Amino acid sequence: MPNAKSKRLETYELTLRNIQGEDIGKLHQLSVGVGWPHRPDDWRLLLKLGQGFAACDKIGRVVGSAMWFPMGEDFATAGMVITSPLLQSQGGGRWLMDQVQEQCRDRRLQVNAPKAAYRLYDTLGFKPVAVVHQHQGWAVDPGEIPVPPNSTVRALKKADLEDIFRLDRAAFGVDRREILTELLVQSESKVLERDGQIVGFALCRRFGRGHVVGPVVAQDSADAITLTAPFVAQHAESFLRVDTAWGDSEYSNFLCRCGMPEFDQVTTMAADPRPAVYSEVHTFALASHTLG
Numbered sequence: 001m002p003n004a005k006s007k008r009l010e011t012y013e014l015t016l017r018n019i020q021g022e023d024i025g026k027l028h029q030l031s032v033g034v035g036w037p038h039r040p041d042d043w044r045l046l047l048k049l050g051q052g053f054a055a056c057d058k059i060g061r062v063v064g065s066a067m068w069f070p071m072g073e074d075f076a077t078a079g080m081v082i083t084s085p086l087l088q089s090q091g092g093g094r095w096l097m098d099q100v101q102e103q104c105r106d107r108r109l110q111v112n113a114p115k116a117a118y119r120l121y122d123t124l125g126f127k128p129v130a131v132v133h134q135h136q137g138w139a140v141d142p143g144e145i146p147v148p149p150n151s152t153v154r155a156l157k158k159a160d161l162e163d164i165f166r167l168d169r170a171a172f173g174v175d176r177r178e179i180l181t182e183l184l185v186q187s188e189s190k191v192l193e194r195d196g197q198i199v200g201f202a203l204c205r206r207f208g209r210g211h212v213v214g215p216v217v218a219q220d221s222a223d224a225i226t227l228t229a230p231f232v233a234q235h236a237e238s239f240l241r242v243d244t245a246w247g248d249s250e251y252s253n254f255l256c257r258c259g260m261p262e263f264d265q266v267t268t269m270a271a272d273p274r275p276a277v278y279s280e281v282h283t284f285a286l287a288s289h290t291l292g
Contacts, residue, residue, distance in 0.1 A: 015055070015056045016053050017054055020054075030062050034082055039206075050068055050070070052080065053066050055087065063084040064084065065080050066078065067079055068103065070107070071174045071175065071179065075174040076109055079289060097121075112289040112290070114264075121269050134266070135262055138259050152193045153226055153227065160191055164198070165180060167217050168215065171281045187205040190227050201215075202217075203287070214243060214288065217282070243285060247262075
């Protein structure tokens with residue numbers, strides 16, 4: 001994309017340019033304005049992992065944003081599609097997503113669509129593939145959680161990295177090595193080891209009003225609970241969030257018992273849906289709505 005584009009939306013003239021590090025303050029104001037919890041540091045992390053656009057008005061205010069995050073050779077997620085109410089009313093969200101789709105035309109593109117944006121993504125050709133349940137609240141210590149037989153929960157070691165990358169790729173379907181590497185720098189981490197093999201992992205990092213647990217990759221709900229419980233206990237009486245596509249499951253019931261009822265839902269939508277591939281491990285908690 002050229003360094004800047006201009007467009008008039010009815011009577012609203014905008015300049016579209018690449019997001020830059022010095023935009024963090026303005027982007028934070030934009031997300032606060034629509035009630036999103038992202039801190040400036042959350043924006044900084046996203047700018048390390050992806051790229052995108054800032055839509056600016058005549059006096060330089062950022063009134064819209066959109067980002068995309070490459071994963072592997074032919075896949076990307078889109079996110080942080082935010083518009084001011086005036087820009088949204090004049091088709092700004094579609095204009096921003098048009099730019100993302102243009103840059104990602106050689107990649108399969110996936111989004112997690114809030115309810116208010118579902119119709120936009122539907123008109124752009126995205127199809128629903130899953131529902132993500134946003135659980136959050138003031139965490140309650142779960143007490144002692146039995147560890148599955150022949151299993152141990154421990155801190156992640158450097159020697160575990162290739163196993164973590166392999167498990168995540170099996171669960172998520174694409175290689176997120178670069179994203180996980182950055183998340184690991186900013187996260188506490190646990191692995192589940194069984195009979196000498198790593199069979200699951202979980203990360204927890206600062207985000208928004210408190211902390212977020214994710215991704216959590218495990219074979220089943222019992223393993224996912226085992227991996228999540230230490231972080232819930234650690235952050236008891238603090239604000240904690242977990243995003244999971246496993247609604248009405250043993251895992252989601254555990255989150256509710258731990259003071260994190262379902263707060264909202266988003267719909268995972270893909271421009272080119274692919275059939276699910278069998279895997280022995282699954283993503284029980286997302287890294288974020290933006291990163292999947």
